[in-house]
Amino acid sequence: MANKVISEYTALPDGFETTGRVVMNFETARQMVAKLEGDSHRIKVLEWAEEAYHKFLKEN
Numbered sequence: 001m002a003n004k005v006i007s008e009y010t011a012l013p014d015g016f017e018t019t020g021r022v023v024m025n026f027e028t029a030r031q032m033v034a035k036l037e038g039d040s041h042r043i044k045v046l047e048w049a050e051e052a053y054h055k056f057l058k059e060n
Helices: 026-037 041-059
Strands: none
Touching: 026 041
């Protein structure tokens, strides 16, 4: 993947989320990570997180 260069910064409009927290399902997250990074360690972390999530649902 080619390096991108930031050409300018602009102010965010009021009300935009700025914490960096993004909520999505595991499959979407896997697809995004695969597209951006290829087969990275983040894919494995997502697999572990999904396993823990399903285990939590079964126990509660």
